[in-house]
Amino acid sequence: MIFKRDFYRQNAVIVARKLLGSYLVHQSPEGKTVGRIVETEAYLGKDDPASHAYRGKTRRNAVMFGPPGHAYIYFTYGMHYCFNVVTGKNGVGEAALIRALEPLEGLELIKQRRKTVNVYQLCSGPAKLVQAMGITPDLNGSDLTSGPLQIFTAGIDNEKIEIITAPRIGISQAQDLPLRFYIKGNSYISH
DNA sequence: GACCAGATTGTCT
DNA sequence: GACAATCTGGTCA
Numbered sequence: 001m002i003f004k005r006d007f008y009r010q011n012a013v014i015v016a017r018k019l020l021g022s023y024l025v026h027q028s029p030e031g032k033t034v035g036r037i038v039e040t041e042a043y044l045g046k047d048d049p050a051s052h053a054y055r056g057k058t059r060r061n062a063v064m065f066g067p068p069g070h071a072y073i074y075f076t077y078g079m080h081y082c083f084n085v086v087t088g089k090n091g092v093g094e095a096a097l098i099r100a101l102e103p104l105e106g107l108e109l110i111k112q113r114r115k116t117v118n119v120y121q122l123c124s125g126p127a128k129l130v131q132a133m134g135i136t137p138d139l140n141g142s143d144l145t146s147g148p149l150q151i152f153t154a155g156i157d158n159e160k161i162e163i164i165t166a167p168r169i170g171i172s173q174a175q176d177l178p179l180r181f182y183i184k185g186n187s188y189i190s191h
Numbered sequence: 192g193a194c195c196a197g198a199t200t201g202t203c204t
Numbered sequence: 205g206a207c208a209a210t211c212t213g214g215t216c217a
Contacts, residue, residue: 055203058202058203059202059203060201060202060203074201075200075201075202076200076201077198077199077200078198078199078200078201079198079199079200
């Protein structure tokens with residue numbers, strides 16, 4: 001089952017946690033790739049100093065302030081892109097960052113894009129999975145409930161997942177907030 | 192395995 | 205002009 005708009009309308013922490021175990025599917029021109037989401041982070045709105053939304057709406061982060069359930073893809077460090085899911089009520093500026101996937105379908109295409117064959121190196125980081133899945137900046141703002149990029153629920157299995165909560169990675173503000181979530185014991189997470 | 196520097200450019204102050 | 209929600213490849217152990 002695909003996640004519907006109402007799912008994304010919840011706050012970023014809930015969405016980030018419930019995305020664990022679900023399936024990210026990209027139907028690209030080169031082929032279909034599927035990955036199971038195993039690590040996420042929550043970025044809140046104006047009260048979270050580490051969030052792009054902290055200083056209000058700008059051209060770059062405008063998508064975060066739009067309707068939930070859309071893709072927010074941003075460019076950073078001069079060479080990398082990261083993929084987020086916009087969450088919360090329209091206008092609050094929250095998002096869930098997808099940090100790692102367990103690659104499931106389209107392995108050959110993924111290996112080709114990533115230029116490595118080590119399965120643990122394919123999607124173990126936000127910029128890596130963007131490259132592995134063939135996610136491009138033109139998908140910024142695209143609707144995850146109807147576009148080429150979609151997310152499907154893991155079904156009732158998701159209830160059994162043991163979630164580890166930890167501080168977020170790679171930020172210089174609000175480093176103590178426990179807003180990173182990953183599946184306990186999973187081999188495909190970053191780090 | 193841990194630690195460190197370099198890459199490289201859009202965006203905001 | 206500074207810096208960034210990162211990755212890779214190097215060194216040293």
